[in-house]
Amino acid sequence: MGGFGFTEQQEMFRREVRNFVQKELLPGAKERAGVAGIPRDIVRKVAGMGLIGLRVPEKYGGQPADWVTVGIAIEELARGDFFTSCLPTQGIFSSYLFEKNEAICEEWLPAIVKGERTVCLALTESEVGSDAANIKTRAVRDGDVYVLSGEKLSISFGPWADAAILFAKTDPKAGFRGISAFLVPTNSPGVTRSTMPMMGWRPVGQAIITLDNVRVPRGRLLGEEGKGFAAVMTQFDFTRPVLALQALALAQLSLEDAISYAQQRQAFGQPLAKYEGVSFKIAEDLTLVEAARLLCYRALWLREQGLPHSKESAMCKWLGPKVAVRAIHDSLLTHGHVGYSEEYPLQQRLKDAIGFEIADGTAEIMKLIVVREALGKEFAK
Ligand SMILES: Cc1cc2nc3c(=O)[nH]c(=O)nc-3n(C[C@H](O)[C@H](O)[C@H](O)COP(=O)(O)OP(=O)(O)OC[C@H]3O[C@@H](n4cnc5c(N)ncnc54)[C@H](O)[C@@H]3O)c2cc1C
DSSP states (O other): OOSSSOOHHHHHHHHHHHHHIIIIISTTHHHHHTSSSOOHHHHHHHHHTTOSSBTSOGGGTOBOOOHHHHHHHHHHHHHHOGGGGGHHHHHHHHHHHHTTOHHHHHHHHHHHHTTSOOEEEEOOOSSOSSSGGGOOOEEEEETTEEEEEEEEEEEETTTTOSEEEEEEESOGGGGGGGEEEEEEETTSTTEEEEEEOOSSOTTTOEEEEEEEEEEEEGGGEESSTTOHHHHHHHHHHHHHHHHHHHHHHHHHHHHHHHHHHHHHOEETTEEGGGSHHHHHHHHHHHHHHHHHHHHHHHHHHHHHTTOOOHHHHHHHHHHHHHHHHHHHHHHHHHTHHHHHSTTSSHHHHHHHHHHHHHTTSOHHHHHHHHHHHHTOGGGOO
16 A cells, blocks of 8 residues: 555556466365365465465565555455465464574475465463463473473364464463463374364364473474563454455455345346345445455554554454454345355355454454553553
8 A cells, every 4th residue: 555545566466366366266165165174286376376475584485565465465365265365374473473583484484385384373272262361381491392281272274284383381470471482393292183173264174282291392482481472462463454354355255246146136026136125235235344444454554654553453353354244144145045055155154254253352352452542451451
């Protein structure tokens, strides 16, 4: 974004990604959406376009991109095959969290960028989700290793990931300042995984990862001890607007389907679109989706300018998925019984979009962030 709107370069990039998505990702996307497991050939195609390497340093195979351009890539991927839109974030959060560890960067980043390796981010636990500073997983120093014990739940990409960026308490008395981040290969002795059956996000998958005295060399500590929580929180300021864009892309597709269906389907002697009960609903949803989408791009633009954007990112994350779920639900109803059938992608999109209402922080937690900034810390308990 230069002034208000996208730059010529960003529009060109959008067209390029859209063409790729239409040719390479749309065929078979509906079938893949309900099936567990990452199709590696598709991951490699996305990697081949350089999209997992956005903002990863060039020496590891990445390419520079401004934050708005990253949003464009993710939004366009979500229009083609929802699960692929989760891939660019992998490169971004990995290169950020590995930043201070050259050996890990060299070992992992080129493979992530090429789509040969996958990582997951493991924070949530059975007793702790929103209140993430209270995680129970422990990392106890034993000479040159840390010994990790605990359990992580609902971890996206967890069933197939080659490693977890995993958060554990190195100092349980220090609150969030006692949380450190580690890179834990999922084939480490003491790590076990099982898949959690979820209503959506099937190709991405969610895992339970159990750590039973897992010995992690000190070299796999990411950044400094006690700085893990702060590091992941700054990443949420980026992931929240892009998660919202992913949900909104599903909504936009559903609205496009609803528009053409309403124009063609006849009821009581005329197209559905001639009834205000149908067309006004579409008009409202188009308005809400566009408003939320612009909020997301503004948050990314603020990030690009180096301006504060935690509040704006939180706004995107509660509003985007909410209006997306509403728009998909309305579009499904506009299709009547066929919308409810598995023949149509609407029910799958609805299930996937609801996941965005929870992942990376619920609406209530996002509103607490807005309240903290707008009203003051004392009102955000
Ligand atoms: C699709 C999906 C993907 C995910 N991927 C990952 C991942 O890759 N890595 C990972 O670590 N986690 C992941 N998660 C977990 C996710 O981050 C948590 O589910 C989320 O943070 C909420 O935590 P919780 O489920 O424990 O809910 P809880 O924290 O138990 O909250 C339950 C309900 O209470 C409300 N609530 C809680 N506290 C307050 C409060 N103070 N005020 C008002 N209301 C409150 C919440 O809004 C929510 O509605 C994923 C979840 C989903 C659904």
